Amino acid sequence: xxxxxxxxxxxxxxxxxxxxxxxxxxxxxxxxxxxxxxxxxxxxxxxxxxxxxxxxxxxxxxxxxxxxxxxxxxxxxxxxxxxxxxxxxxxxxxxxxxxxxxxx
Numbered sequence: 001x002x003x004x005x006x007x008x009x010x011x012x013x014x015x016x017x018x019x020x021x022x023x024x025x026x027x028x029x030x031x032x033x034x035x036x037x038x039x040x041x042x043x044x045x046x047x048x049x050x051x052x053x054x055x056x057x058x059x060x061x062x063x064x065x066x067x068x069x070x071x072x073x074x075x076x077x078x079x080x081x082x083x084x085x086x087x088x089x090x091x092x093x094x095x096x097x098x099x100x101x102x103x104x
Contacts (some may be wrong), residue, residue: 001103036085040078 052062059096061067 037078037082040081
């Protein structure tokens, strides 16, 4: 029984070392980029399907081979929007100075 607890202790330390090694800045930047891209893609893709339903277009037609260029274009659009969003994330927001209200 003691050998099992030692084995799990080593496994726990190995797993902790592995996570610390993987979680570098490059990994976090790639994960942030990929997550942002997926959110934009799901949002714009869902918007496209909702738009087609609103105008009475069959959504199975939109998701099929007929509309494949639209989906490829959506991927490129989402990639460009993601690059812009990641770039703008690093720019600090300007501070807004509060002024005193004028009395009448």
